[in-house]
Amino acid sequence: MPNEPAIVELHTLASGEEGDFFALLSDKQEQLTKDGKPYWRVTFRDARREVSFPIWSDAPLADACRDNWSAGGFYKLRALYRETNYGPQLDIRLIRPVEEADADDGFSPQKCLPSSRFDAAQMHADLVALAEEAVDPPPLKRLVLALLDEHRDELLLWPAAVRNHHAFAGGYLEHVRNVARHAHYLATQYAQLYPDMAPPLDVGAAVAGAILHDIGKLRELSASPAGAEYTPEGSLIGHILQGRDIVREAAARQAADGEPVPAESLLRVEHIIVSHQRLPEWGSPKPPMTPEALIVHYADDCDAKYQMMLAVLADDPTPGPMTGRRNVLGQAVFRGEGN
Incomplete structure (x- = not known):
């Protein structure tokens, strides 16, 4: 990645912002569209954000995704982060596996993994x-x-x-x-x-x-x-x-x-x-x-x-004093007035 900008963290990107960051490919699944066409659903994450989105079969990265991307692998990406009606998305510009030299730019597997806030x-x-x-x-x-x-x-x-x-x-x-x-x-x-x-x-x-x-x-x-x-x-x-x-x-x-x-x-x-x-x-x-x-x-x-x-x-995006009901508890949670 020539002329690389400073490294950011995936979870710090606002919608519409592009950046270079390290991420874990935590999941990769081959699925079918309603028309029976195959595509890949991939999930990239760091310690505080997880983004799942499709790689369509006719997309420029489809072959690389199919042949070279491995779940459980760490990658350096240049991507645009977007929040859409279908959830968060990444428009990937460049991607490669993490290299040993990336440690000099702050890469650590722990930064890509959710972990306890306590030592x-x-x-x-x-x-x-x-x-x-x-x-x-x-x-x-x-x-x-x-x-x-x-x-x-x-x-x-x-x-x-x-x-x-x-x-x-x-x-x-x-x-x-x-x-x-x-x-x-x-x-x-x-x-x-x-x-x-x-x-x-x-x-x-x-x-x-x-x-x-x-x-x-x-x-x-x-x-x-x-x-x-x-x-x-x-x-x-x-x-x-x-x-x-x-x-x-x-x-x-x-x-x-x-x-x-x-x-x-x-x-x-x-x-x-x-x-x-x-x-x-x-x-x-x-x-x-x-x-x-x-x-x-x-x-x-x-x-x-x-x-x-x-x-x-922490995670529910529903506006207002109550969260949505589609969560692990199966119920709304009261945030308080003014939220």
């Missing part, structure tokens, strides 16, 4: 600190800390889902840290309010279960530049049963080392994992049947729904 290493450290503080008895604490340490590298990058909530790099840690903190607060408050409950509320098990409730997503999902996808195990088994498997396997290794987790503590944590989605149609084979499981379920559900509402408020 992943700090979120992981916060979970470790919470486990150190709140999980009891000591063998259960060791189990939680061992799993956090064993899977640290994956957890720093993992999304919490393929879509709907926290579906971005670091989303797993953002979601789990929120759930664990909320569960710790609620469990501590209820334990203090009802000290005569028999048996007493097990704050340590609640926090351990909150930290581990989604651990099965390490086997349910595979992370890639194009976004999270379900593994075969994820599609056939899901994260709930695999989460219980991961915890049981770790507990068996720890028992072989001479520090078994007390049977009831382990049972309460396993129950939190298998019941945290509450309903069979949501994936749980059992509903919450302990106070700890009830707390974790609502902490989990609240955080997921809250993140969905944040996304609706």
Whole structure:
């Protein structure tokens, strides 16, 4: 690209503005028009904007799109950004794959990927600190800390889902840290309010279960530049049963080392994992049947729904005080008067 202007970011372009930017080709699908003619629907994105649009079979870039563009690849584009009645569009002038030298112009894969607003290493450290503080008895604490340490590298990058909530790099840690903190607060408050409950509320098990409730997503999902996808195990088994498997396997290794987790503590944590989605149609084979499981379920559900509402408020283009209804929540959200 001779005489290249300064690099901008895709999400900063206003409608009608042209610029050079780096983007991820996150999706590429061959489809058919109503007349049966093939075309490609492509999706380019950076960390804060996603643009899907067609490449028609008679367009100048059609052959290059078909033969050379690969989903999951990073590209440098010169394109005009337009907002139309059919959604955002890119009129591509020039395009090529990212090269090593583009790092000097600020290219980084992370700039093209949606990611948590929070530092992943700090979120992981916060979970470790919470486990150190709140999980009891000591063998259960060791189990939680061992799993956090064993899977640290994956957890720093993992999304919490393929879509709907926290579906971005670091989303797993953002979601789990929120759930664990909320569960710790609620469990501590209820334990203090009802000290005569028999048996007493097990704050340590609640926090351990909150930290581990989604651990099965390490086997349910595979992370890639194009976004999270379900593994075969994820599609056939899901994260709930695999989460219980991961915890049981770790507990068996720890028992072989001479520090078994007390049977009831382990049972309460396993129950939190298998019941945290509450309903069979949501994936749980059992509903919450302990106070700890009830707390974790609502902490989990609240955080997921809250993140969905944040996304609706941030992304919905409908003018006025109410958003549209075509969103992940399936309902309008009130912005406030004057919006």
